Amino acid sequence: MRISWIKKGLFFVLVLAIVIPVLFPLLWMLASSFKTQVDIVAWPPRLVFTPTLQNYERVFREQNFLKYFINSSIVGISAVAFSLIMGLPAAYSIARFKQKRLSIFILVARLMPGISFLMPWYIIFSRLKLMDSYVALILSHMLITLPIIVWIMSSYFETIPIEMEESAMVDGATRQRAFLSVVLPIAGPGIVTSVTLSFIFSWNNFMFSQVLSMEKTKTLPIAIYNFVSYAEVDWGAVMAAAVAIMAPAIILTMIFQKYVVKGLTMGAVKG
Amino acid sequence: MKSKFMLVILVVLALFSVSAQQKEIRVLLANHPYGDLLKAAIPEYEKATGVKVNVESLQESQLTTKLTTEFATRSSTVDVFMTRPLQEGKMFYKNGWYEPLTGYDFSDYPKNALDVATFGNKAYIVPLVTEWEVLYYRIDLFKKAGLSVPTNFTELEMAAKRLNSSDMAGFASRGKGAAAVTQLSSYVYNYGGTYLDKGKAAFDSKEAIDAIRFYGKMLANYGPSGVTNMSWENIMPLFQAGKVAMWTDASVFYGQIVDPTKSQVPAENVGIANFPAGPKGNTPFIVVSWGMAIAKQSKNKALAMDFIKWATSQGLAKRGMLANITMARNSAWKDAEVRSKINTGLIATQEYAAKYGIPYDRPYMSAVGEARDLIGEVIIESINTAGTSTKLEALAKDKVDAVNGLLEDTGEYGVY
Numbered sequence: 001m002r003i004s005w006i007k008k009g010l011f012f013v014l015v016l017a018i019v020i021p022v023l024f025p026l027l028w029m030l031a032s033s034f035k036t037q038v039d040i041v042a043w044p045p046r047l048v049f050t051p052t053l054q055n056y057e058r059v060f061r062e063q064n065f066l067k068y069f070i071n072s073s074i075v076g077i078s079a080v081a082f083s084l085i086m087g088l089p090a091a092y093s094i095a096r097f098k099q100k101r102l103s104i105f106i107l108v109a110r111l112m113p114g115i116s117f118l119m120p121w122y123i124i125f126s127r128l129k130l131m132d133s134y135v136a137l138i139l140s141h142m143l144i145t146l147p148i149i150v151w152i153m154s155s156y157f158e159t160i161p162i163e164m165e166e167s168a169m170v171d172g173a174t175r176q177r178a179f180l181s182v183v184l185p186i187a188g189p190g191i192v193t194s195v196t197l198s199f200i201f202s203w204n205n206f207m208f209s210q211v212l213s214m215e216k217t218k219t220l221p222i223a224i225y226n227f228v229s230y231a232e233v234d235w236g237a238v239m240a241a242a243v244a245i246m247a248p249a250i251i252l253t254m255i256f257q258k259y260v261v262k263g264l265t266m267g268a269v270k271g
Numbered sequence: 272m273k274s275k276f277m278l279v280i281l282v283v284l285a286l287f288s289v290s291a292q293q294k295e296i297r298v299l300l301a302n303h304p305y306g307d308l309l310k311a312a313i314p315e316y317e318k319a320t321g322v323k324v325n326v327e328s329l330q331e332s333q334l335t336t337k338l339t340t341e342f343a344t345r346s347s348t349v350d351v352f353m354t355r356p357l358q359e360g361k362m363f364y365k366n367g368w369y370e371p372l373t374g375y376d377f378s379d380y381p382k383n384a385l386d387v388a389t390f391g392n393k394a395y396i397v398p399l400v401t402e403w404e405v406l407y408y409r410i411d412l413f414k415k416a417g418l419s420v421p422t423n424f425t426e427l428e429m430a431a432k433r434l435n436s437s438d439m440a441g442f443a444s445r446g447k448g449a450a451a452v453t454q455l456s457s458y459v460y461n462y463g464g465t466y467l468d469k470g471k472a473a474f475d476s477k478e479a480i481d482a483i484r485f486y487g488k489m490l491a492n493y494g495p496s497g498v499t500n501m502s503w504e505n506i507m508p509l510f511q512a513g514k515v516a517m518w519t520d521a522s523v524f525y526g527q528i529v530d531p532t533k534s535q536v537p538a539e540n541v542g543i544a545n546f547p548a549g550p551k552g553n554t555p556f557i558v559v560s561w562g563m564a565i566a567k568q569s570k571n572k573a574l575a576m577d578f579i580k581w582a583t584s585q586g587l588a589k590r591g592m593l594a595n596i597t598m599a600r601n602s603a604w605k606d607a608e609v610r611s612k613i614n615t616g617l618i619a620t621q622e623y624a625a626k627y628g629i630p631y632d633r634p635y636m637s638a639v640g641e642a643r644d645l646i647g648e649v650i651i652e653s654i655n656t657a658g659t660s661t662k663l664e665a666l667a668k669d670k671v672d673a674v675n676g677l678l679e680d681t682g683e684y685g686v687y
Contacts, residue, residue, distance in 0.1 A: 037533045041508035119344060126346040211340050215327045225330035230303040230561070231523045233504060 026246075033239035040235050055240035058227075063237075065244060068223040074134055075209075075219060076202040079141035080195055083149045088191075091153035092179055096162070103154055110147035117143065118211050125212060132214035140208040145198035152197070156190030157183065192259040200249050220245045294321060296574050298582075299338065299352040300328040303561060304596050305400055306353060309582055312590070316581055322574055335359055342368045347568045350575040351582070354564050356387040356396050362637045363564075365681070369395035370565040370572060375580065379600050383630040384559050396562035397583045398599035400591075402521040403557035403624035404457040404546045404632070407528060411540040412439075412516050423548040424461070424485060427517070431493035434516035443506045443515045446490050446498035446654050448647020449640075453632040454520055455650060456556050458482040461549025466634040466646070470687040472674035474646060475667035478551070484663065487653025499651050511535060519546060523560070525617055526595040543616040545623050557621075557628030559599055597621065638677040645670040 032040050034051040059065045094103045121140060130136040164186075165178040173181065184191075209219040224241045227234040253260065298313075300306035306328050313324050329337060334353065341347035343366075354363065363369055371393040377385060380398055388396040406427075408420060412434055421427040427442070435441030445451040452466075459465060464479030466472070473479065490498050495509055507524055509515050511534035522543075529538040546555035563583055565575045581587070588603040593612060603609060604621060634642045649667050652660050660666075678684040 038511070038535055041511045041533075042535060043509065043512040043514055118340065122340050123344045123346055126341075126344070126348070131348075210333055210336065215325075222333070225333060226302065226328075228302060228330045229307075230301060230331055231503065231521070232304075232527060 029239050029242055032235065033243045035236060037234070037236055040239075055236035056244075058234070058237045059240045059244060063223070063226050063241075065220075065223065065241060068218055068220045069244075071134075071213075071217050072203055072219040075137045075141055075217075076199050078134070078138045079145045079202050080149075080199050082138065083142050083145040083198060084191070084195070087146050087149035087194075088153060088184070089179070091150045092157050092183065094150065094154040095157035103150065106147050106150050109143060110151075114143070114207050118207070121208075122211060131212065132216050134217055136212050137209060137217055137219070140212055141202045141205060143208075144201045144205055148198040148201065149194040152194040153187070153190055156187060156193075160186060189259045192256050196252055196256045196260055200252065203245075203249055293323065294571075294574060295323045295325060296350040296569075296571050296578055297325045297348050298327070298578065299334060299349050300326060301334050301353045301561065302328055302330045303353065303400075304594060305561065305591050305598075308587070308591055308594055308596070312587065316578070320577070322578070324578065331355065338363075338368075342366065342566070342568065345568065347566060349566045350569040350571050351563065351565055351578050353399070354396060354562050356398075356559050356562050357631065357633055357635060358639060360387060360396060360562075361635065361639070361683075364390045364395060365637060368567050370567045370569065370575075371395055372397065372565065372576075372579070374576065379585070379602050381599070381601060381625050383557060383625070383628060384599050386630045387559055387635070388562060396559075396564045397579060398559040398562050399583060400559070400561045401557055401597055401599045401621075401625075402523045402560045403620065403628055404454060404519060404555040405522050405525075405620045406544045406546055407510065407518040407520070407525070408542045408544060409434075409513075409516050409536065409540055410542045413542070420542065420544045421517075421547050422545070424458075424550075427547045428489060428493075431489060431517060435493045438514070440495040440509070440515045441493035442489050442517045442519075443494055443498070443501075443509065444486070444490060444519045445502050445506065446494060446650070447500055447502045447505075448651050449643035450502035450647075451486075451650045452634075452643045452646050453556070455483065455486050455646075456629075456632045457519075457546050457554075458486050458549065460554045460556070460629050461546075461551060463549075463551035466631075466642075467636065467687075470678065470683060470685045472634070472642075472671040472678070474649070474674075475664065475671045480664060480667055482549070483649055483653045483667070484658035486650065486658070487656065487660075488658035490654045491657035494654075499654050521560075522597060522617065522620065525614070529614075543614070543620060545620050553623075554627050554629050555624055556630070556632035557624040558630055558632045601625075634674065636674075636678055636683055637681040641677055642674045645673050 033055050034053070035046070035049055036052055036054070039046050039049045093099060117140070121136070125131055125136040160183060164182050165175070168178040168182045169175065204221060205219075206221040209222050213219060213222065224238060224245065227237040227241065300309060310326055310328060313326055316322070317324055335355075335358075338349065338352060341349055354360065372395060373393070375394065375397065377394055384398040384401060385394065388394050388398055406421070413420065413430070416433050418430050418433060421430050431441035433441070445454045456466065459474065459479050459482040462478045462482035462485070464474065464476050464482055466474050474483075495501065495506070495515065503520055503524065506515065506518060506520070507527065510518050510528055513536045525543055527533050528536070529541050531538065534541075546553065563579055565572060565579060569575050585600060585602055588598040588600040589606055589609060591598045592603045592606065592609045597617070604618065610618065633639055634646070636642060649663065649670055652666055653663060675684060
């Protein structure tokens with residue numbers, strides 16, 4: 001009885017030791033987003049303060065962050081959707097036909113520093129008059145989302161027993177049909193994992209949007225800089241905007257957390 | 272199939288030629304109070320001229336990235352942009368990205384402000400905003416200690432010593448290497464030194480080293496703890512929280528430290544004074560922090576010129592002054608309405624700096640970022656040893672060679 005108590009206590013302490021360093025900055029950010037500028041810079045830090053909504057007001061009323069939310073969503077969702085359409089068949093093909101070289105080629109695109117793509121993209125997109133368009137942003141974000149989807153899904157497809165497709169094909173289904181009707185329906189957890197991860201990466205991407213977007217298509221990570229002026233930082237608004245930007249990513253992860261872990265480990269223990 | 276494709280191209284081309292007939296210009300502004308002011312005023316300009324102004328505002332480093340990408344790929348559609356003469360001016364000029372501003376009347380600008388706007392005998396940048404180094408101090412603490420405002424470095428040190436306590440930093444200034452370079456510059460000047468002399472790095476001179484040692488001693492003995500990681504982002508909150516008695520930095524922060532919605536220190540307790548004199552007199556920096564320029568690649572230069580004349584006009588400069596922006600135009604400071612509304616301390620320090628100040632606060636060269644990092648290492652060493660490091664001369668010599676190397680790389684060595 002006593003030993004199990006000690007064990008439990010120890011477990012709790014260890015959990016705290018891991019969680020506190022992670023959560024502390026987030027809590028600090030959350031608290032600061034409800035503080036006035038004076039309270040934010042106060043030293044020693046004020047733990048008790050009168051909360052204010054003025055920071056959120058500046059974020060959503062004065063700066064119209066809703067617009068940037070919509071921009072980020074359009075770009076993220078479209079990039080993920082197109083990457084699924086192209087990536088799922090590609091991943092299936094890599095898994096079933098052992099196209100290792102192709103998969104490494106896709107990985108290289110992901111490993112190359114993103115900035116090396118920017119100059120050529122800039123030239124191409126501006127010649128095509130696609131600057132400040134969703135098309136350019138979605139295409140560029142597919143560089144982030146497509147490799148993640150291909151890589152997670154190809155190892156996921158490998159875990160699906162080939163016999164299931166074979167029996168479908170024996171019954172007269174084409175390979176395409178077997179892929180659509182047999183493989184995809186049971187690949188759900190893998191798809192959820194890759195979609196969640198790639199969407200979050202796209203949501204957080206700064207570099208591509210910085211160069212390729214302008215006022216009309218500005219995404220959230222760029223818009224947060226609206227509160228950083230010359231020789232002046234509006235910390236309260238920055239914190240409030242950061243909270244607002246993080247919320248969807250955190251909620252998404254919490255909902256799909258179960259699948260994400262499952263999907264990530266699925267490929268690892270294939271026998 | 273082919274003819275269909277050609278048709279599409281023709282239609283697209285026709286569309287673009289139509290849009291080219293509507294008068295339009297693209298303007299890139301910085302996230303800066305004057306940028307905000309312009310953004311709000313642009314509808315007036317559009318109404319008066321019928322020109323559509325496509326305006327974007329960006330944080331300063333994003334602005335530089337965007338301009339550099341657009342200009343370097345030769346596919347820019349920018350017509351007019353805000354620019355930082357000291358940080359990027361030389362590089363932009365050498366790359367041929369600025370259009371010379373012939374036909375602009377520069378007679379209303381201080382001579383030292385035009386120094387950085389001119390290359391050869393042509394002006395390329397209209398100075399917008401100036402800033403100069405000042406001493407911020409706490410009037411209440413000085414009164415309580417019976418001290419008078421320091422006018423030279425000896426008095427500065429004495430006051431810092433008196434006001435320093437476990438709860439209060441007697442003195443603060445930027446300590447974070449590269450960021451400190453600009454605020455150290457006035458110390459170097461007042462000791463008789465300089466960063467660059469006739470196109471060669473010169474911060475290993477005895478005068479410059481003395482200044483760096485003094486700066487290190489002051490910050491190590493009376494500065495806030497962790498000062499070698501502090502730039503203005505960190506020191507201003509400390510001052511606003513009432514934890515700093517004296518602070519030397521650029522005049523641009525005055526508005527924020529007397530703003531009751533941002534500072535815990537009541538405005539009547541915040542003083543502003545001339546930067547203290549050194550052994551070789553008092554020549555603090557006064558720099559053009561922001562200017563405005565026309566892009567060489569612009570296809571609408573006449574419209575751009577018209578816009579820039581409006582955007583830097585006397586009328587808007589006055590509105591800037593009334594919004595607490597320290598404008599470059601002389602006339603803006605002489606305006607009676609402005610003088611009645613602006614803090615007299617700020618006016619006095621501006622008058623002094625405009626008359627005697629030096630128009631550079633950093634080594635003025637293309638590779639200014641790298642050079643600042645190198646000088647920053649010398650500053651950190653000095654602060655870490657409270658100015659006593661025996662290695663300081665050797666270290667400075669080392670960095671001088673490195674900066675000279677940078678100057679040689681861009682063909683600026685010995686050129687002035």
